[in-house]
Amino acid sequence: MASRSYGQYCGVTTAVELIGERWALLIIRDLLVGPRRYTDLKQGLPKIPTNILSTRLKELQEGGVVRRVPLLHCGLVYELTPYGRELEPIVLALGRWGFQEMGDPQPEDVVTADSLTMALRTAFQTDAAATLPPADYELHVADVALRVQVDASGLRIAQLQPAGRPIDPRLGTQASTSGEPDLVFAAGPGIRRLISGELTPAAAIDQEVLAIVSGDGTLLERFARTFHIPIDPGVVLVA
Structure with a gap:
């Protein structure tokens, strides 16, 4: 889990501690499309530093949101766990909400x-x-x-x-x-x-x-x- 703690006993607090760190939701967004190799995630998030990508993936794995599994002929890939996939309607709703203010x-x-x-x-x-x-x-x-x-x-x-x-x-x-x-x-x-x-x-x-x-x-x-x-x-x- 992320090292940051807000010191509050609340479901929203726990959610933010799990997925609220910078870049975490964008990693989840891309994994909602399908499993991704580390290099695929880096290519899809070109501005993310490699150390931050590694850290976020480790935190998401420790939080039970992401897992690393072998995929035939693709090597090791990251994918969302069933718990992580429950974020799909939340991410889509956030996308609709953010669309209102996207601008140019x-x-x-x-x-x-x-x-x-x-x-x-x-x-x-x-x-x-x-x-x-x-x-x-x-x-x-x-x-x-x-x-x-x-x-x-x-x-x-x-x-x-x-x-x-x-x-x-x-x-x-x-x-x-x-x-x-x-x-x-x-x-x-x-x-x-x-x-x-x-x-x-x-x-x-x-x-x-x-x-x-x-x-x-x-x-x-x-x-x-x-x-x-x-x-x-x-x-x-x-x-």
């Missing part, structure tokens, strides 16, 4: 495959997906490419390499990458404005927030209904 990205901000995967899971509207026809998207944001498949049964996401090849499925890929997607489109961080409803799909294209690469562009309307986090009008976004 700073020049040094990056988007990673795991952060984008979790962003889509955060924004996913199960009720909308249940009432809409299935759709198969390929989304490109900077160097990140995701295959995103939606139907009445839920959401499946596969992370693709820059060349379009799927990442090892044992490290978290779920969607099928066979066949052609219905829609391929590219976007920058401004895709947040589509997900929030600030921009319609047509306006997002007109303002070059995103661009259709191939496929049926009308499916953007379906994407915007399926992945949506409405912004509270009482919240002022930070510029």
Whole structure:
């Protein structure tokens, strides 16, 4: 467990002592996508010092949140324990809460495959997906490419390499990458404005927030209904 103690007997206090140290929740966020090698975690969190990553992983293991296990042909990987996986709805709720104040990205901000995967899971509207026809998207944001498949049964996401090849499925890929997607489109961080409803799909294209690469562009309307986090009008976004 983390060495910091707040000296209070409270469930919230215990939770903060377990996962409240800097970088801990981002490690958990990435492990919610799937098991990760140490090098995968370091690559997905490029600004984390290696000694801090090692320390956080040790603390999370001691707290019963993370465990280290062998994975065939992948070596030793870190994964969430069943106790750790109980954090998923909490992390998704935090993502929706934080989305309200994201504002525009700073020049040094990056988007990673795991952060984008979790962003889509955060924004996913199960009720909308249940009432809409299935759709198969390929989304490109900077160097990140995701295959995103939606139907009445839920959401499946596969992370693709820059060349379009799927990442090892044992490290978290779920969607099928066979066949052609219905829609391929590219976007920058401004895709947040589509997900929030600030921009319609047509306006997002007109303002070059995103661009259709191939496929049926009308499916953007379906994407915007399926992945949506409405912004509270009482919240002022930070510029």
